[in-house]
Amino acid sequence: MSVLEYVWAGVLAVIAGPAAFEIFGLGVPITVLMVFGGFVIGIVGGATPGLAGPFLMAVSLPILLSIFGFTPDALLPVLGFLVGVMKGATVGGAVPAILFNTPGTPDAMLTTFDGYPMAQKGQAGKALRTAHFASVSGDTFSDIVLFTCAPFLAIAVEAYLGFGEKAALILLSLAFVAAVVGASPMKGMIAAFFGLFVAAIATGEDSYPRLTFETDFLANGVPLITAVLGVLILGEVLYAFEQMWRDRRVEKIKEVQQEGDQRLTWAERKRLFPYISVSALIGTGIGALPGIGSTLAATLGYATGDRMHKGPVKFGDGTPEGVAATEAANSSVSGANLIPVLSLGIPGNVGAVFLILAAESIGGFNPGPGVFRFTTSEVNPELVIAFGLFTAMMLANIMNWIIGGRIMAACGVMSRIPKQVLLPIVLLLTLTAIYVQETDFNAFYFAFAFAILGYLMRKLKVPTLPFVIAFILAGNLETSIRQAFAVSGGDSWFLFKSPLSILFLLIAVGVIIFFSRPKKPAANKAIAAERDS
């Protein structure tokens, strides 16, 4: 099969795949339906402060698995749904930020700077339209970069990286995640090493389960999805309960009567274009690096936009350019974040973590360099799935262009759901999701242990993402280190045998040192925002 035939096969796998039901004799493909469902739920969830994309993906994954099963046919519907959620949540997050000054997703923090003042001036509709237009543009741009870059990067990796270099590259990504996420690289490293340690329980190549104190409880290792949900979601729920109690006397925000022309004209869109394109470039560039979240992209996009801006209304006083610069930057992160996932199998953010978990749980698709093998005589099914995934992402973008704005406008109501109602629902849904996945009561013990771990990490301002990513990558890291050691014939300098792996390791050390230096106050603020996310 030629490259174009693979692309076409991927498109067909989505639009001509199994039909969910028929309308007037025309089958509605299940994958398209799932992308749409995920997209709508993503917007609604993103617009609900306290929910956000990662939570929706985390809870829906085990439920989707139990519905679609574990055959390769399940891959595209499940991945499509998750992609839809990811994209929906990105645009949805702007709604409460603009209307109520409370960002629905951490990425939307900076949208409040200009979006809320606009709403107070009676321009909420215009602000929402600006946010939507900028967000979709940034997202689409970033997806196109992903589609074109990921295959080439993957092929280069496959051709040039041996076992030692792969091990060094994983170490580099872990160093990057540890250094960049959170307030202090040392805390990030503690989290990452702890993740490696937990992943070491009952794994490895020995014929007996290691680190289990010979207990049956630990003999099968730590269940992956339970641990990830426990740290990321349950820990956050516990933390949010505490926050709710602390904030019990904070006043409610009043809504302002909206008036005047809320439309966004083509002339206005044209004026926004320079801001959107610069921010999209920044967001895509940052998104391609593992571990750097969209908050940093939004901060940089906003700061750059501020420098470019010469209009009468300043940034921070409620100007559409401010909203556009932020939203374009944070939205262009999500597509680019999948570049390291698809080319290296290394997740860079929470959304990517769940895509990898989905692929691993279902089987038949192993994100990494092996995917992009353009075999001509035999069909490479993984490549078809990869192009199917791209098609699903493009579909989500098209839906976003057409109806995203309308759904967003209707979601303002979500912000009024009180937290004391929302959080118990989140807790219950997460526990249900864990039980659906494991069907074993022991899973709850693990879940509670990791929930407390996640809570303590948040209290101690230790970032949770390095823990999760290290936990997921630990198996790959151990395998490639063992293999690199074996191939070197038992040389103890096996990691330093090629210039490329030495380079990776030097960059890893450099990244840690660079981010450990004393910071300027402005940078600290951005980092604090990221850490609290």
Next chain:
Amino acid sequence: MKFKMFKGAVAALALVGATSATAENWAPEGPVSVMIAFQAGGGADTMGRLLAQELSERNGWEVIPENVTGRGGAAMAEALLDQPADGLAIGITVSEAFTYNIQAARNPTYALDDFTYLSTITGSQMGIIARADRGWTTLADVAAAAQAGEDISFGAMSQKLADAAYVIGKALDVEFTTVMVKGGRGGLNGVVAKDIDVAWAAGVQTPGIKAGDIFNLVSAEEDALRVSPDAQMLAEYNVPFTFGVKFMVVAPGGMSEDVSMAYQTAIAEVLNDPEGELNKMISRAFAGPVVVQGNDLRAMLDEGYAEAGALLEAASE
């Protein structure tokens, strides 16, 4: 052995006829967990998932596959032993987990007698593979390269095959650098990416061989490989062993006769249906359906156990 297998197949078929009445009496009271001892995404994993799917579709049972990987099938064997022998948990693994691995482990966590052996599924197409563009066509070519001073790395997905690489190296009078890889796919990927020179592959190499990218240097089965009938046999290099394995379905020990029979019948039905997905898949990638069940299967494992002991001895010399 070949005749014995045939005999087993015939016996199994006879059982299908004789016991279908009792088989229909038993049905699992709840979801059946199928523990697959292989990495998700590989050929053996696909095989396990297809079996689970067809058992479910044909009998209306709820069957949930999960991957319990690690330590050469030991993780799965232990997890399976934790379950009651009520037919709600079965495992899909490879014969060497009960023959070689038990004897090689320092502190084995399970024994041959701990399990009920239900059925084989298929046999491997075990060969030693290399990239076609290396220009090697036989093991002798590899040995020549090694003797000329080239460092030859040899990917093995289990401890037994690592020992096998050593024993073969001894017969060829060379020393290979053994690299442990994750499943046959790990070895294939390593060979394709030029990270390792040669590797064991149990069937995953078939598409690559057909495409002409990969070459089967030797057959480690008792018979010629289906996809490379001209490949040499290991016996031609004075290696007194074969390294083919059987993929099989096991259950915790002490399973009652009617449950065990119900499974044997159901599995034989799936395997023997030429239109079935599993049948097509194992005919394409592995040795085609191989149905050895009950006592014949146990006898086969006993024989494998003795042979594995001999291999361990040869590998420790």
